[in-house]
Amino acid sequence: MTNKIEISSIIKKRTLGLAFVLGAASLAFAxxxxxxxxxxxxxxxxxxxxxxxxxxxxxxxxxxxxxxxxxxxxxxxxxxxxxxxxxxxxxxxxxxxxxxxxxxxxxxxxxxxxxxxxxxxxxxxxxxxxxxTANAVKPYRVELDKKVYDPSTDLLSKGGNLQDVLANVPSVSVETDGTVSMRGNSNVKFLINGKPSSMLGIDSGANGLQSIPADQIERIEVITNPSSKFEASGTAGILNIILKKSKGMGFNGSVTGSLGYLPSTNLNTNLSWKKGSWTWFLNGGGGYREGEGKSDSDTRFFNTATGATTRYFEQNSKNKSESNFYNATAGFAVDLTEKTSINLSGMVRNFSSESKNKVDNINYDASRILNNYSQTAALGTSTNLSLQGDVGLDHKFNDAGHNIALSLSLQKSNNESTEDSREFDQSYFQYGTLGNNNTVNKSIIGKVDYELPIGEKSKIEAGYRIDNNTNDYDFLNKETGFNLNYGIVDEYSGNTVYDETINAGYAQFKSKFDKLGYQVGLRAENAQINIEYQSLSGNTSNKKKDYTGFFPSVFLSYDLGSSNNQLLLNYSRRINRPRSWFLIPYPTSLANRQNLFRGNEDLDPSYIDSFELGYAIQKKKFTINPTLYYRKTTDDVKFVLLSQAIGSDVLITSPYNVGNETSYGLDLNLTADLFPWYKIMASADLFGYKSEGSYFDPNRMVEPLSFDGEGFSTRLRLTNSFKIDKTLSMQVQGFYRGGQKTASSESKDMYVLNFGANKTIWNNNGTIAFNIQDILGTRGRNTTSFGPGYERDSYMRWSPRSFNVSLTYRFKQGEKIDTPKRKKDINSNSQGGDDQGPPM
CATH class of the missing domain: 2.60.40.10 (Immunoglobulins)
Incomplete structure (x- = not known):
């Protein structure tokens, strides 16, 4: 009778649907x-x-x-x-x-x-x-081969999404167009719970980042120099996004709703139930968001022999968008025995958007006198549906850390988009284009990881992984004139099937001798790629690539008195495989005929050798982590901007292997509790580069395009956290990005100021948060690009100033339950965050 009364109480106080399931289950154990x-x-x-x-x-x-x-x-x-x-x-x-x-x-x-x-x-x-010893929650901590950021203390991203969280992570920058970079390098590999995920969509991107609510993120692992255990792709490093799962006995959960401007709404929930050997969880969310951006460019064309200006071409673009999105992840984990557990989960993600883009095209002569004016109006729609299923099996041979983990992930993503673009001259219709694009991605990821302790201080780790990715791209572009009869543009239409299979194996050994800890590993990867292209008129091409790479890694640590005061030295070799759509041999869109992107099916991967020397001291009141780094890249990929033909206004951007590049810098991160009411988290990245290489196309230029050059830039971020009283906290953050000059472009300085506030209510069961992004309205990118016979000044602003207010209610908060303790390894650090075993 007592249990029935308790169940009735739960139904009244908890979400009705989930409580019904929990109540029915609990009766079985009455x-x-x-x-x-x-x-x-x-x-x-x-x-x-x-x-x-x-x-x-x-x-x-x-x-x-x-x-x-x-x-x-x-x-x-x-x-x-x-x-x-x-x-x-x-x-x-x-x-x-x-x-x-x-x-x-x-x-x-x-x-x-x-x-x-x-x-x-x-x-x-x-x-x-x-x-x-159990350390208090810190926003940032340093481990042997990664840095861990806890967003629970971040007030600026409350009610936001993954992109907002990443903007505050040390060593990470989010550009004005949504591009994520680490130490000035945008070739970042994203993982969700230790593996690629359909939650980020095909080739990731801003839409995928914006569809993952910040409230679903438990922590972010920043891996600037990954060990051999991780996949070798991503020359900038790896960002491993760990999502929340159950950590408490009984019923736990929270619901967060938010409103923002530009208009945005979000509703997210994290629910879990743990009873005995069973753990169930459900994370989900959805919302609506409007976007607004602008992009302006002014291109000067000149005679390459005399330098005299021949004409000007100006473009002014404004974009407005509306998007709806939702995602849900549900699953369970069960201990079959004391040593064996199995987990199963499923995920669905949907994203749809509509956009309106207007572009003013203005031509001037050499004296800046107007020649002609036209306007391009484009309407676009996009829908994405992603599905993913994961199953994992973990077995402990004993309690000393002898383990094996197996996992399988099946993923599918379907993306459809349309573009209707029309150009008007003096308000008269000139021509238009219709684009219909459909991309289907299917992925299978299987892996096994094995750990074998040797004595008290040593361990062998080994594993195997297979990735198969198939991307099927269908592009249909049509063009019309005055008669409005659309005809297919064969050069810009067709089908490309990209099939990639990567087999990888790794082994590494870690140990410790007195104060010296070390880890050495080797990874071997074989990639087999097949690209089949067929135009609508029947023209075909087939490109096959097959290459094997070996990727060693070495990590050394030396305790300066304790494991919380260390010198760290490491090395790894990485690879940058071209994204699949970089290899599509035709333009994917004709919405803006003056600026096109064309893939390059002959593009080869780049290889990078990365060295780091760091120091980390982590005390109760502060953490200091300066790191010197050096990277050498061979077969570096650069985006080459060329005119379609001599004298043409149409500019085409394509990726090419153009040479080598070295980069170096100081990455400094600091957290400090200066007073009981005042904390700071600061980061600084001071980096330089030197590149060598050139590109020559005899059909479109007279002289080779040189990429020789060197430069230096900075990234600075300071987050100030103030505790006003026991329930109210505030944050003020400043971000500065220094100007940067490369062989083909030069960007100007940018600074941004953000504010956030957080107050707990309802006996600490609720939280209300408010934040303002870009208070001063200064978040924009000014860039000057150089090329043979032209010079272009451009300005881009991804989004204007925004406001957001969110309300969170927490259900019963059970005790944090850690996973069964393994015998501590030599560094007392775990590898990765994959719930089916360490990432590889």
Whole structure:
């Protein structure tokens, strides 16, 4: 009878649908319970609020439960009589374990926990058992082969999306067009829970980043120099996005709604239920967003022999868009035995948008006198549906860290888009284009990872992975004149099937000798690529690529007194495989006839050798992590901007292998609790480059286009966090991007100021947040591009100033339950965040 009353209460207080499932399941485990209570205090007998207390039943895990203390340190819950291991965890206190036999209800008395800053290491009188240090939540921490960012302390991205979160991550920059870069390099590899994901769509991109709510992100792993365990692609590094899953006993969840301007709405939820050996979770969200951007360019054409101006061409573009999106991920994990568990999950993502783009095309003569004026009006639609299923099996041979993990991921993404572009001259219709594009991506990812400890300080890791990706591109472009009869443009239409299979294997060994830790590894990858192209008129081409690469990595660490004060030295070899649409041998769109993109099916991968020397000191009040880095790239890929023909206004951008490039810099990250009410997180990236190479096309230029050059630039970010009182916090962030000059372009300085505020309400069960992005309206990119016979000044602004307010309500917050503890390795750090095993 007691259980029925409890279930009824849950249905009233929780989401009806999920509570029904939870209630039905809990009846299966029904047994008479007793009410117990107690209090958590420190060594001075002061109450410890919001500490988590976990009761693990030693005879039957199904009877385990957990709770949080209130603001006075008190707790209460109902338990089945039996013998329990009790774990107490609180921020700034040592995690403590004890055992207690519970036979009847009542008050268990005070349990005392020890402060981390305590000079003694002894156990308190009330607590017996093993004591393990548990660090307080920090926004940023350094590990042997990665840096970890926790967005829970970030007020600026509350109610936002993954792109907003990335804009605040150390070592990461988000450009005005949504491009993500690390240390000035945009060749970033994105992973979701340790593997490529359909959540980001085909070839990732801004739309994919904007469709993942910030509230679904648990942490971001920044891997600037990945080890051999990770896939070798992505010369800038890897961003591993770890999404939230259940970490608490019983029912947990939160719902967040937000409103913003430009008009945007979001509603997201994270729900989970953990009972005994079963864990269920459901994350989902959806919303509506409007966008607005502008892009202006002014191109001067000149005689390459005399330098005299021949004419000018100006374009002014304004874009407005509307988009709807949703995503949902659901799954479960179950412990089949004490040593074997299985997990299964599924994901669906949908994104649709409509855009309106107007472009003014203005031609002037050499004296800047108007020759003619035209306007291009383009309407575009885009829809994307992505599906993904994952299954994993984890087995522990023993508790010393001897493990094996297997996983399989099936993914499919379907993207359809249309473009209707029309050009008018003095308000008279001249010509138009219709584009219909359909792209289907299918991926299969299978892998196995194995770990074998050797003694107390050493470990061997090995694994195998296979990736198969098939992209089917269908492009149909039509063009019309005065009679409005659209005819197919064969040169810009056709089908391309891109099929890629990568087989990879790796092995690495890690150990520690006195204060010196080391990890050495080798990865081998074989890529087989087949590109089949066929135009509508029957013209065909077939391109095959087959290459094998070896990618070593070496990581060294030296403790300067402790593992929280280290020197770090590492090396890795990486590869930059061209994205599939870089290899499509024809323009994919005719919406803007003056600026086209054309792929290059002869494009080869680039290889990079990367070195890093860093220092990391991590204390309770501060973290300092300066890193010197050096990278050498061979067969570097550059985007070459060429006119379609001598004297033509049409400019075509294509990627080519043009030479080599070296880059170097200092990446400095700092967090500090300056006062109890004031914290800062600062990052600075000072980097330079030197490139050597050239490109020559005898059909469209007289002289080779040189990419020889060198330059230096900076990225600076400072986030100031203020705690006004126990419930109210604020953040002010400034970002500065220095100008940068390359062999073919020069960009000007840019600075941005953002603000955020956060207040907890409803007895800490709710949070209301407000933020302003780009307070001063200065987020825009000014660039000058150079080429044979032309010079172009351009300005681009991705979005104007925006506001956002969000409200979050948290359901029962159970105790944080860590995954079963493995025996600590030499660095006390885990590899990656893949729930089916370490990324490879």
């Amino acid at each position: 047994q008479q319970k007793v009410n117990v209570s107690g209090k958590i205090v420190d060594q001075q007998k002061n109450a410890v609020p919001y500490a988590s207390v976990t009761f693990s039943n030693k005879a039957n895990k199904l009877f385990s439960d957990a709770t949080l203390t209130d603001d006075k340190g008190n707790y209460q819950l109902a338990l089945t009589p039996g013998n329990y291991d009790i774990t107490i965890d609180a921020i700034d206190f040592k995690k403590s374990n004890l055992n207690k036999q519970i036979s009847a209800g009542g008050n268990l008395g005070n349990f005392t926990v020890t402060s981390e800053s305590s000079a003694t290491n002894g156990r308190t009188k009330d607590i017996e058992g093993v004591v393990i």
